[in-house]
Amino acid sequence: MGKTHWRIGVAGLGTVGAGLIKLVTARPRFSPTGDLCTVTGVSARSRSAPRPVDISGLPWFDDPVALAASPDNDIFVELIGGAEGPAKAAVEAALRLGKPVVTANKALIAAHGRDLAILAEAHGAPLLFEAAVMGGTPAVKMLREAMVGDSIHAVAGILNGTCNYILTQMEATGRGFAEVLGEAQAMGYAEADPTTDVGGYDAGHKISILAALAFGGAPTLSAAEIEGVDSIELLDIRLAKDLGYRIKLIASATNVAGAVSVRVHPALIPLDHPLARVDGVLNALFIHGAAVGRIFIQGAGAGAGPTAAAVAADIADVMTAAVRPVFQRAALDLEPIAPVSPDAATGRVYVRLLVKDEPGVIASISETLAEAGVSIDSFLQKSVEGAGGVPIVLTTHLAPEATIAKAVGAMAALPTLIASPRVIRIAHI
Ligand SMILES: NC(=O)c1ccc[n+]([C@@H]2O[C@H](COP(=O)([O-])OP(=O)(O)OC[C@H]3O[C@@H](n4cnc5c(N)ncnc54)[C@H](OP(=O)(O)O)[C@@H]3O)[C@@H](O)[C@H]2O)c1
Incomplete structure (x- = not known):
């Protein structure tokens, strides 16, 4: 017969850790298996800090690595945060023992995702991080x-x-x-x-x-x-x-x-x-x-309740024995994401210019853009009190980003400009 009682160790008792303890206390059978989930160990920096949940009856660990390695829990939940330090050391310690890890730590997964996935897969331990992106919203x-x-x-x-x-x-x-x-x-x-x-x-x-x-x-x-x-x-x-x-x-x-x-x-x-x-x-x-x-x-995307719910969903994945690679293929086969060559990127931009109030200014801007091969979509000239010049804003049509950068550089060199152009991309979503 399979396991019917899952014991979790929770490292980090801040917003998310306290939220998780509250959830597990209120709904210990949240898993679709109906099995019991209880907290059997906690760790944080200060044992005496006031907490929104009662931890007095829970075994305390000064060191999150010791909690991760404790045989008294079946799943290690890391809610400390940070790409390095105790969070990383504790997650590694649990994975090395083949213990499932659930974390909300985006900094850790973004910086060390592949290495941790290799460790997890080498020791047959799930490594789950639903709460790391968009908190309670499942991305x-x-x-x-x-x-x-x-x-x-x-x-x-x-x-x-x-x-x-x-x-x-x-x-x-x-x-x-x-x-x-x-x-x-x-x-x-x-x-x-x-x-x-x-x-x-x-x-x-x-x-x-x-x-x-x-x-x-x-x-x-x-x-x-x-x-x-x-x-x-x-x-x-x-x-x-x-x-x-x-x-x-x-x-x-x-x-x-x-x-x-x-x-x-x-x-x-x-x-x-x-x-x-x-x-x-x-x-x-x-x-x-x-x-x-x-x-x-x-x-x-954050908050105790929503984020704890996402952590609980990962715990339920461990309890239901849902097994997948940590990322979308075996960790040892994962390649870095190949960035796009700057030459291949295209886009549209908003450009704000502050110009001297003189005749011919607009013509010189239009000519500069036309020479660079960037066409204007919209143009707005607006007096703003105390701006120290005339603000002009324009939006461009789609063009290679390198061409746009060249055009902005040429505009920046115009003698009629008072301040450097301010460029913000226009989203294409
Ligand atoms: N807050 C959110 O809504 C949210 C949403 C999504 C993801 N996350 C992620 O969830 C994780 C936790 O976030 P949080 O907002 O709950 O953080 P938090 O409120 O700052 O809590 C961090 C907890 O970690 C403990 N801690 C710090 N250093 C420690 C150490 N060396 N050893 C043991 N415990 C230590 C702290 O102990 P003390 O309490 O004793 O100081 C505290 O309980 C982070 O990775 C964060 O990015 C948070």
């Missing part, structure tokens, strides 16, 4: 399981709730980036050190994982081009809206002639596009499959 299982019969062209979406909250609030309240970030920190939507979120790195970790699952490679952080929202100005949000767009931080992985473009950057999205309507801390993702066409999912 990993969608690509890993439900879509393996299709061939994916692209995945693209809003994968960082903090950045989306900041952009949404900037537009809604007319306040600048720094002020809205401060408020997000006070409300607990942004970390004290916001770099990982606002610099685009968190979304970079997540899209690297989705790219690996969508295109059958290893997570390859070095292949990702990453730009955050920290340089977005209110002026761009307003001007983009006048042109019929909203600025969002978009993470995408796109198949371009067999190579994969993996990117995180602010992008203009047409106001009537579903991604433009994803507000606040929500996450959303488009998956474009050759057979199924476009799928759109939207939901909670």
